[in-house]
Amino acid sequence: MQKKKSTHSDLPSPPKEYSFFKDVHEVVRQIPKGRVSSYGAIARYLGTGLSARMVGWAMNAAHNTSPPVPAHRVVNRNGMLTGKAHFTPPSLMEALLKKEKVIVKEDKIIDFEKLFWDPIIELSL
DNA sequence: AGCCTGACTTTGT
DNA sequence: GACAAAGCCAGGC
Numbered sequence: 001m002q003k004k005k006s007t008h009s010d011l012p013s014p015p016k017e018y019s020f021f022k023d024v025h026e027v028v029r030q031i032p033k034g035r036v037s038s039y040g041a042i043a044r045y046l047g048t049g050l051s052a053r054m055v056g057w058a059m060n061a062a063h064n065t066s067p068p069v070p071a072h073r074v075v076n077r078n079g080m081l082t083g084k085a086h087f088t089p090p091s092l093m094e095a096l097l098k099k100e101k102v103i104v105k106e107d108k109i110i111d112f113e114k115l116f117w118d119p120i121i122e123l124s125l
Numbered sequence: 126a127g128c129c130t131g132a133c134t135t136t137g138t
Numbered sequence: 139g140a141c142a143a144a145g146c147c148a149g150g151c
């Protein structure tokens with residue numbers, strides 16, 4: 001069954017936008033409190049794999065996504081708060097992480113590997 | 126329809 | 139070990 005494309009009359013409201021952004025938001029939302037994840041890990045889980053950049057890009061949309069995405073729990077592979085500059089205010093990311101009992105020093109997460117939450121592993125259980 | 130950008134990651138010098 | 143460049147994919151203009 002094939003659906004005929006009309007001009008613009010039907011489809012009063014798009015049910016869902018097909019964006020891998022949404023997938024990223026969803027995964028990030030799964031991140032437990034007090035845990036952190038990396039762009040690359042999420043990217044691999046989504047299948048994008050080689051393009052961790054897109055994960056960060058998706059975060060840009062996260063500001064308009066609901067429920068809000070805890071982007072502050074997502075850092076780069078080094079455990080550094082690379083995306084903190086995109087928060088409002090930038091110090092918000094560090095503040096939120098500290099609130100989660102996550103130790104942040106010099107924009108870097110202490111014991112990052114211990115707090116690291118890998119969706120590939122955790123969601124694969 | 127094509128070019129540029131981007132919150133990363135990996136590899137090579 | 140530090141720095142530089144390339145690879146990657148999708149969205150915005």
